[in-house]
Ligand code: NAD
């Protein structure tokens with residue numbers, strides 16, 4: 001790359017954001033992180049620095065403060081692209097506190113787009129989710145599958161977010177945007193310098209598994225053993241967070257370089273392979289050599305039976321594909337858990 005492009009990464013100290021900052025810096029981008037530390041800590045900067053040899057610029061800021069967002073863009077006129085990770089992401093909490101979720105996930109998006117729509121050739125990448133598909137009628141899930149009525153305010157913020165971007169792009173042809181619909185991101189950087197840091201009791205499968213094995217939790221509850229799947233447990237598409245991070249870099253390069261027919265595109269980002277809960281547990285036991293204490297209990301309300309991606313569009317258009325196996329991803333999650341628990 002000849003010219004060093006400056007990229008704003010919102011939520012860049014969080015789980016997926018921090019791994020993406022690493023990949024951006026490795027590709028020669030200059031990164032500015034904005035994060036309010038509501039679900040992360042400033043120490044993540046040290047991990048990024050140890051991996052890449054470079055400390056990204058960091059501004060502690062809450063994107064719900066519109067004047068601060070305006071002031072940020074007035075001070076950084078040379079931003080070429082924005083990758084917007086900052087959001088609240090706990091599905092259950094969103095049911096309890098819908099307005100917190102609508103404010104944090106929608107207002108922040110609108111404030112960023114208001115700034116970008118006033119700029120020439122601005123590029124924007126949005127963290128969307130496979131949750132927009134709900135229980136898809138056909139598997140694997142293509143981007144053309146219908147968006148189902150959201151099961152939670154969190155899921156709704158992703159659907160509404162995509163609509164806001166589409167509506168904005170249709171009236172600002174200069175603005176170029178991509179929504180990436182992540183399937184289930186797991187794992188940590190292979191160096192174990194950065195990883196996932198869930199606050200409180202993890203809601204997601206893999207951190208619950210590693211915390212159980214590390215002795216923080218007594219037992220994993222497997223939610224449902226009577227699904228119409230091969231072994232009766234739910235099936236998901238678990239993608240290594242480093243593969244996911246790399247998808248952001250290629251999506252950004254597409255926006256910065258290519259003359260696409262449409263200035264707004266949507267891509268699934270997954271591995272294309274579904275794994276059941278019992279297969280994930282089996283993978284964990286294989287790579288860790290630990291026996292996991294688990295018990296099959298009732299289904300968790302709101303869970304779908306099975307979801308995994310058709311990744312052909314990302315493979316073809318972005319030239320990207322997930323490289324890591326489930327075992328590699330789980331091994332990296334376990335290495336990270338052992339490091340932070342000093343096991
Ligand atoms: P995360 O909580 O680890 O990271 C989000 C970061 O944003 C945190 O560092 C948090 O402090 C920051 N943040 C939140 N609100 C902010 C605000 N108002 N101003 C500034 N910073 C703010 O979450 P993650 O897992 O890295 O997820 C990143 C994005 O990807 C989110 O938009 C999430 O909805 C989406 N996503 C995540 C998953 C997943 O399973 N992790 C799946 C699909 C989509």
Ligand code: WQD
Nearest residue numbers: 091129131203204205208221222223234235236277300303
């Ligand atoms: C995976 C599988 C559970 C925990 C959630 C959000 C979704 C997206 C990704 C952001 C399911 C089972 C889980 C446990 C279990 N996030 N499980 N015991 O539900 O696919 O998606 O995260 O956009 O919006 O809903 O991920 O990791 O919670 O569950 O048996 O303690 O593991 O039933 O089959 P999910 P998950």
